[in-house]
Structure formats: C-alpha cells, structure tokens
Amino acid sequence: MSDRNPYEKLGVQEGATFEEIQSAKKRLLTEFADDQKRIIEIETAYDAVLMERLKMRQEGKIPVPDRIRFPEKLAQSTPSSSPAPSKSSPQWLNNLVDAPAAKEIALPAAIQLALGGVVFFYPQDATLQLAMAVSVASTLYFIYRKERKLGRSVLLGLGGLILGFLVGGLLDGALRSQIPGLPIPDVVVSLVTFVVLWLFSSFLK
Numbered sequence: 001m002s003d004r005n006p007y008e009k010l011g012v013q014e015g016a017t018f019e020e021i022q023s024a025k026k027r028l029l030t031e032f033a034d035d036q037k038r039i040i041e042i043e044t045a046y047d048a049v050l051m052e053r054l055k056m057r058q059e060g061k062i063p064v065p066d067r068i069r070f071p072e073k074l075a076q077s078t079p080s081s082s083p084a085p086s087k088s089s090p091q092w093l094n095n096l097v098d099a100p101a102a103k104e105i106a107l108p109a110a111i112q113l114a115l116g117g118v119v120f121f122y123p124q125d126a127t128l129q130l131a132m133a134v135s136v137a138s139t140l141y142f143i144y145r146k147e148r149k150l151g152r153s154v155l156l157g158l159g160g161l162i163l164g165f166l167v168g169g170l171l172d173g174a175l176r177s178q179i180p181g182l183p184i185p186d187v188v189v190s191l192v193t194f195v196v197l198w199l200f201s202s203f204l205k
Helices: 006-010 018-031 036-058 071-076 091-096 102-121 125-147 150-176 185-203
Strands: none
Touching: 006 018, 006 036, 018 036, 102 125, 102 185, 125 150, 125 185, 150 185
C-alpha cells in the first residue's frame, strides 16, 4: 500500500469530489478500525490529498468548497479581533483598596461591633478611652497583616481615627437637634469612628 499514491490508498480517482474522498476515508477507517498502522496510512493519504487539492486551488486549477478547512488555510486566516481591553482601575487605587473575603470582613466587624456595644451600654470616660484604644490597635493589626508595612498601617490607622472623629462630630451635630434622646456626643463619635475604622481595616491595605 505504501507504493501507491494517496488517491489509490483511499481507493478513489484523482478527479473524485471531496464528498467521495471523505466517504472513502470514513469507509476505510471503519473497515480497518482495529489496524492502527492502516489507520495512520489512511489519515496520511487523506491529508496528502487535501494538501494537493489546496495547492491546486491556490493555483486556480480547481474550486474547493468553502466548507473544506485546511490546516494551512486556518493558520493563514486573519485572526479574529481581540476584545477591547476592559478599563482597569488606576494603579494607585489598586494599591490602596483591598477586595477581602467575607471571613476577613467578619472578624474586624465583630470586634468593632463588640466595642460599640460596650461603649453604648457603659459610656464612662475610662470605657470610651479603652474601647477606642482597642479599636485603633485592632485596625492597625488587620491592616498590617495584609502588606506587612508598619508605617503604612500606622498612617491608615491614624487617618481612619481622625476621619471617624470628624464624621462623628459632624453627624452628631446634624442629628442632635432633630433626634432627641441621642447618647452623649462622645458615644456617637465613638460609634461612628468604630465604623470608619472597620472600613479601613477591611477594605484598605
């Protein structure tokens, strides 16, 4: 079988249509399904016929149906346009904002919530000071363990503390005249600060 041309190996004439060539290939593969050597010879012959038909088509000697796909034709085809790159966030924002898992949010939230409860129910000066110290310390710890940068952690922790005081003071002043029965200002400011520190410790790095 090795001395015959690929058309003879497939059992078709050189003028056979592609449908006839494909049908012959399928028939031979079915017939010699248990003979791996013959299967390789049939596949090789089929590829050789396709390559010859492609060459003839490129020379304008024969038309080839568009549904016939050649490896070389696929390789030479124009690649499809790549999708437009999605707009990414600025690098400085990526370096600052974190995308934590739920469990990484839950622990800082639980600590700040517990401190808020202590401050709300025991609004003494000593309690407020101790709770604020624990809140800031936990914030520094959670920020530090993300990037292991002490200076950055301290700056973010102090920034959260100052922002919490400012927002808490403004919020207390805006709501106190409209909502009677609010806790003392120190308690409101502390509760708001706990929330801000939780946001810093969970979503900044």
